[in-house]
Amino acid sequence: MEEIIKTNQLQKKFGKFQALTDVTFSVKAGEVTGFIGPNGAGKSTTIRILLGIIKRSAGQAKIFGKDVWKDSLDIHKRISYVPGDVSLWGNLSGGEIIDLFMKLHGSGNKQKRESLVKRFELDPKKKAKNYSKGNRQKVGLIAALSVDSDLYIFDEPTSGLDPLKGAIFQEEVQKIKDAGKTILLSSHSLNEVEHLADKIAIIRQGEIVESGSLDELRHLTRPTVTLVTEKDVAKMSEVSGIHNFQQTDNQAVFSVENKYLDEVLLEASKLGVKKFEAVPPTLEDFFMRHYKG
Structure with missing residues (x-):
């Protein structure tokens, strides 16, 4: 073009x-x-x-x-x-x-x-x-x-x-x-x-x-995941590629590097998944992360 x-x-x-x-x-x-x-x-x-x-x-x-x-x-x-x-x-x-x-x-x-x-x-x-x-x-x-x-x-x-x-x-x-x-x-x-x-x-x-x-x-940014599990969700904080982990009871909200999504899904399945929601970043998320960095 x-x-x-x-x-x-x-x-x-x-x-x-x-x-x-x-x-x-x-x-x-x-x-x-x-x-x-x-x-x-x-x-x-x-x-x-x-x-x-x-x-x-x-x-x-x-x-x-x-x-x-x-x-x-x-x-x-x-x-x-x-x-x-x-x-x-x-x-x-x-x-x-x-x-x-x-x-x-x-x-x-x-x-x-x-x-x-x-x-x-x-x-x-x-x-x-x-x-x-x-x-x-x-x-x-x-x-x-x-x-x-x-x-x-x-x-x-x-x-x-x-x-x-x-x-x-x-x-x-x-x-x-x-x-x-x-x-x-x-x-x-x-x-x-x-x-x-x-x-x-x-x-x-x-x-x-x-x-x-x-x-x-x-692709340079990370989706935000909301995860609710039957067992203690705190174990997810130790999984590779997870950032900004925040927990309330058995619900966790965190960002994850795309290349680690398979591992995150595998580990989450061991805890009994009740809810798994991944939201791609908005332009505002990308922009703010870039400037904060």
Whole structure:
């Protein structure tokens, strides 16, 4: 598959501060990639470099095979972008701004625009200076989703939206995903990323520390097991591969390395199993474990 976004050892310095030290990842055509990390990890700096807003200090960054700095104008014709805090012209109405964004892009679907205005419950006649943060986000999202782009870049797009509108955003992203479009989604909502993303890239202190599909990354983590036995469950704490063992009467909750699951099942069967429940880790589990580690 064609690589739509490709960065290699991307670096950025602001004076003496090293914001990015090694950002290396790729996004292939038709993929939704979740770009996650805590505040200050370098997500927005990376995205601003990809958009040609700021210049990298070292490394490579390409979109559609073109240099993001030298060829930014050509690249922008094929992308839609929504930042985490949309700035608008205060004396224009929301509807006027959406129409302007669509005109600047060079393509747009008026029927789609009207549908999104209704779905997001935006008052398009209201002046932008009177909008809340959530309504400013709606203007940016409606404008971005109303045009046909090859790449959509969302940087904390649901910031300020209530959960119902956040769910509508997820539904709309699913539609453009189903249409084979490529999406880079930076979000604080791990549930949002888990729901939409084909793969994730985790950035920490200006460096990509893990990337891959959710299934691939979950192989690096441990499922959580809830076990209830007829005999004393305490004996399970001695089995290889078990971590974070907690016991209440004859119930135990623990995590287990995948390669030891057979041994865990064998030892549990000797104690008379009344309940055995194994839950795979969520993206949040993986993320928190990675950062605590």
